[in-house]
Amino acid sequence: xxxxxxxxxxxxxxxxxxxxxxxxxxxxxxxxxxxxxxxxxxxxxxxxxxxxxxxxxxxxxxxxxxxxxxxxxxxxxxxxxxxxxxxxxxxxxxxxxxxxxxxxxxxxxxxxxxxxxxxxxxxxxxxxxxxxxxxxxxxxxxxxxxxxxxxxxxxxxxxxxxxxxxx
Numbered sequence: 001x002x003x004x005x006x007x008x009x010x011x012x013x014x015x016x017x018x019x020x021x022x023x024x025x026x027x028x029x030x031x032x033x034x035x036x037x038x039x040x041x042x043x044x045x046x047x048x049x050x051x052x053x054x055x056x057x058x059x060x061x062x063x064x065x066x067x068x069x070x071x072x073x074x075x076x077x078x079x080x081x082x083x084x085x086x087x088x089x090x091x092x093x094x095x096x097x098x099x100x101x102x103x104x105x106x107x108x109x110x111x112x113x114x115x116x117x118x119x120x121x122x123x124x125x126x127x128x129x130x131x132x133x134x135x136x137x138x139x140x141x142x143x144x145x146x147x148x149x150x151x152x153x154x155x156x157x158x159x160x161x162x163x164x165x166x167x
Contacts, residue, residue: 001028005111014118021115022128026135029108033139036101037146043094044148 001024008020053065074083112135116128 001031001108018115018118022112022131025108025112025115026131029105029112030135030138030142032101032105032108034142034146036098036105037142039094039098039101041148043098046094 005021005024005028008017008024011017011020050065057063057065071083071088074080074087112132116132
């Protein structure tokens with residue numbers, strides 16, 4: 001979408017540039033907001049399974065996932081610099097994705113506002129309002145209907161037993 005927005009900016013016709021910039025920024029906003037929500041949903045399910053693992057692992061394999069083993073601290077400037085650049089870090093992959101997707105969403109919102117500026121000088125305000133309204137409606141639908149429906153479901157849990165045949 002950024003490439004499409006950039007291509008629209010390179011057009012010689014002011015009207016085509018403004019319309020395509022608006023459409024590209026609305027699409028970018030909706031897609032990046034959906035990406036942000038997907039990342040949040042992934043984090044929720046990750047935490048759910050981490051809690052399940054924490055509760056059940058002692059009975060099955062012992063505290064395998066609860067015990068975290070870290071490298072010993074490095075001594076010397078060069079080993080410390082190497083560790084800082086390519087060593088393990090205490091970062092959450094999911095949280096980083098959430099922050100990046102939120103940043104991209106904010107950038108698209110700014111580009112959308114930028115694309116709307118010419119609309120206030122022209123009579124195509126209705127067209128611009130329709131496109132922006134569709135983007136806002138898509139974001140609202142993601143927030144309203146895009147959530148997991150845990151309260152609406154009734155399920156039956158079966159405990160599966162697995163064994164190995166040692167023959």
